[in-house]
Amino acid sequence: MTAPGRAYRVLLTQGTLFTTGTQLANVSVVLPFICAQEGYYWAAGLLYPAYCIGIVGGNSLSPYVLARARHLKHLVIATTTLVMATLVVVSAVSAWTKLFIAGIFLAVSLATGVVAGISKVAFSEVVSSKLEDHRRSDLVLTQGAIGAILAIGTTLVLLPFLAQRDPAHSHLDVLWLGSSGLLAAAIAAVFIGPVQASDASRVTFRETYHDGVRVAKSESWFRRYVVIQLLFVPVSLGTSFYSIHASVNHSGSAGSLHVLVISSSIGMVAGSLFWRFVSRALGVRGMLINSALLGTAAAAICVVMEYRQDLNHIWIYGIVFILATMANQAIFSAGLAWVGAFAAEQHRATLLGFGSLLIAIESSVLGAALGAVAQSEAVAGPIITIMGLNIVAGVAAVWVAPSLQRMSSVREQ
Structure with missing residues (x-):
């Protein structure tokens, strides 16, 4: 068994x-920017x-992958x-050679989502197995902040050398660096070490979603949760739209792309501090309302830039990306808290999955529309x-989302 201190350090390194x-x-900033740069706006969206x-x-x-991995989840x-690192390289080569950019970028994004989803669940199980409760949340917050700061520092190092570079090729530097970071993370994951195998039986995909449909039909709070999540899809798509624009x-x-990466990373760091405070003070409703306010502010700045071309500068877009990134951060966290407070433990994963599926469907339709109009x-x-x-x-969040006091009373019950 790995010592807790060493396990924390290795997990922190890998996660960072x-x-x-x-x-x-x-996928919401860099890839849409490069795809739109080549003229494939519909694909970028x-x-x-x-x-x-x-x-x-x-x-x-x-569940199927981890059941077969048993104690080798690392x-x-x-x-x-x-x-994921390989997929980033594939997209970089495609952009560099200008071959099949739209199709490859779409396939890469879809495949990246699949492996990222598996990796996230595997990482959660490994962390649960190796760390105590109070260190798990600390790990997630710390690795997110340090990772974003490292991304900022890495990108800043490149800026002095960009004046002599071809703009199109300079934007690909970000992808090469991203693939290097993921390759290093893959190597670090090997040193996490095995975990204790779980013999718990897993229900099938069909059983999970059959039960989920039944629970969703009988729970009025879940229908309100879905409505709010769908209404907030435009907020979550903000960074993609602004990246194309x-x-x-x-x-x-x-x-220019480097500035956007730096700005979105700053938004991640600022958001991790801001939303921790808002969550404790105002709960789910406060997080969602403030998320909408930040998204509205980001859009308002873009509107001003449309009418004042003298303000249409990449660093102004940087402010937009800070706000849009922070706005997007709160949606998933608020949804987790909402479901966690109202749903029975055995139904939480299923209901979150249902919500994610509906959000993905709406995002596809709305994303294609935004990509089409952003080309102008x-x-x-x-x-x-x-x-x-x-x-x-x-x-809608003001009227529909639960208050902090209401959620507290539900937890007490």
Whole structure:
């Protein structure tokens, strides 16, 4: 059995490298920007929704994969992370050679979601097996913050050398660095070591979703939860839309993508601190309302840039990405807290899966539409529409989302 101290350090190292790699090869920022840069706007809008669909598939496949891995779950993490690194390389080569960019980027996003979903579940089980309760949340928060800071530092190192680079090729540097981070994370995962095998029986995919349909039909709170999650899809797609729009205006500038990566990483760090405070003080309703406000502010800045071209600068987009990244962070966390407070333990994973599936379907439709309209340099109308949808989501959260006091009373019962 691995010593707790050593296990924490190895898991922190692996998780930090993984976060850095995925941030540098971000499916919602980096890949849409590069795809739009090549003129495939419709595909760029579908990349993040394809990733979401892949996550749903990966979560569904993970019980079968982990059951067969038994005590070697750390090798599942290593293998899936290595596959993710390979997929990033494939997308970089495609962009470099300009061959089958739309199809390859879509396939890469979908496949990345599948292996990321499996890897996330495997990592959660390994962490649960090797660390005590109070160290698990600390690990997740710490690795996220350090990984984002490392992504910022790595990207900043590149900025002084970009003036002499071809803009198109300089944007690919981010993908090469992302694949390197994921490769290092895959190697680190090997040193996590085996865990104690679980003999617990696992229900089949069909049984899980059959039970989920039955529970969802009988629970009114779950229907309210689904409505809110669907209304907040435009908030979660904000970074993808702004990435495509920034690519239209600034893809010819060396270092523009690097600024967006830095900004989204800053948003991750700021969000991890901000949402921890909001969650404790205001609960689910406060998180969702503030998420909608941040998303609305990001859209409002973009509207101003449309009417004031002198303000259309990549660093202004950086502010937009900080706000949009922070807004997106809260949605999943608030959903977890909502389901955790109201659902019976045996139904939580199933209901979260149902919610994710519906969100992925809506994201696909809305993502394709956003990708189509983002190709225009004058898209004040669509941006105003997104801003309006963010406002609608915030108003709905005021009336539908549970308050902190209500959730506390449910937990006490």
